[in-house]
Amino acid sequence: MESNNIGVLMTCPMNSHLEQELEKRFKLLRLWTVRDRSKFLAAHRNSIHADVGNCSVCANAELIEALPKLEIVASFSVGFDKIDLAKSKEKGIGVTHTPDVLTDDVADMAIGLILMVLRKFCESDRFVRSGKWKKGTFMLTTKFTGKRVGIIGLGRVGMAVAKRVEAFSCPIGYYSRTEKPEIKYKYYSSVVKLAANSDILVVICPLTEETRHIINREVIDALGPKGVLINIGRGLHVDEPELVSALVEGRLGGAGLDVFEHEPEVPEELFGLDNVVLLPHVGSGTVETRRDMADLVIANLEVHFLKRPLLTPVV
């Protein structure tokens, strides 16, 4: 198969380097540019052999069914909650993601959010820019070093977060599906228990049916009015309305959020709070890492069409 004739569907704009590289090698079809998607997919159903998606739009059952020649789904993300894995398996479609290359950036951002929330960086920067410093001193904030950090999900990114947190002399606890006996951090058998014993709770597990709304009212109450929640996982990990009311009412001490239930919509009740930091899903958002992710997507597609084993299949 001449590679320039291989149709690759890209679901939404995600990275211009990736787009350029895909265009050089394949026949790139940009789904977001067409008005009538069903008609478009029907017209190209026999030429699309690969789908490139991300954490917003990837490959649900409907899309998979519409593309009978689909052989591989390559996600420009480490999470694969927007891919119907069962349907992909049923059809023999390979699925890849981008683990490892973004681990450091996401872990860095978790620490960044902790510091931003505890030490109120965004608010103090506003304090200076607005001229208020000339009229008075900024409020006291809260120390990070030595605080108890609880991590939900001790996978690649969770471990990278733990490594950084150790350098700040913080005691570390964790929750995961099973206890990891080789890990020296303290295991808690429930998220509520972890929250009750943490000053800062970091969400970084995969999004599945079980972990949907893993941060609910009970967990938020256990974390308490001095506790801080950091979400660098998925918006759906958190019961967002519960979180918002807890923050507005002062039942939760603060939050650093890189993800939301309905991105790019962000609950506007949060805009007036100084104990919250809101980011537009930029956990892996560096020039270097996005380039590495793009190169990994391309590499997976290339090896697939050369009939070699996938580099980073979703397992």
Add this chain to the structure above:
Amino acid sequence: MATDEDGALPIVLVHRPANFHFPFKDRLETQFRLLDPFDSDPPESTHSFFSRHAASVRVLLCVDPEPISGDLISLLPNLHLIVCSSAGVDHVDLQECRRRSIAVTSAGKAFSPDVADLAVGLLIDVLRRVSAGDRYVRARLWARNGEYQLGSKLGGKRVGIVGLGSIGTEIAKRLESFGCAISYNSRKKKPYVHFPWHKNVYDLAINSDILVVCCALTEETHHMINKDVMTALGKEGVIINVGRGDLIDEKELVQLLVIGELGGAGLDVFENEPDVPEELFGLNNVVLSPHCAVATPECFDALEELITANLKAYFSSNPLQSLVEFE
């Protein structure tokens, strides 16, 4: 608790700004007799008060950076120790202290973790555009304009630490865990430190992507970060300053940032606080902080503990902590 010969509490002379009531004065008064010029009735000038009590004063507690000049020190012939409440001691006439063999302690140890936390936070904020991203979301631009501008990865960056004292060491420890390559400049090479040492700041800058300034302000280090150093750091270079504003030639810094010849800056200190050059307000690659590196209740508790411990240690002839080394 050691007391002097007639069983009374040991005397500590207090030197503070007029309107500043340090929060743990009451607790110190249970252990020491505090002599404070601003408590005298009728009101008395500092000079007069110091002279009147001179014979009995061996220890001076300096609260906040109220300057201690050679003149003031000369009023106290029996002074052995000055206990400071800040990490920086550029407000103390150290030469006079050295001449008179007066020991000086700083708050260095108590403050280091908080200052290091802030320095790391400033760096992540600048590289990953966190404050700018937060502004973007609150201005409702995410929904309207889509993805925010990409930042720059921290891991693998070469960080040059200017001054590897207590604070610099804490910063290095944290940044190593992020995968940064650390090197440093200080007056002398530190014997048990494994990071590469550069003999001057210019060499450090040539070999770094990021400079973290956390050294003491002295005559030698004034405007140490000058145009040559900043140019050596390069167009993508980032400067973090948690030391003193006067360590950097601020006018040059602003100019380079405005014309895009420096990648970014995270600043907790400025030359003329609380005045901050307004040209910086429009820049998204700059993070501004109102000299609050130590402004946490935990830090103040640690400070109180350190000051109390040092005062007790002096009067019971035990070793002091956070002693300032004279050059």
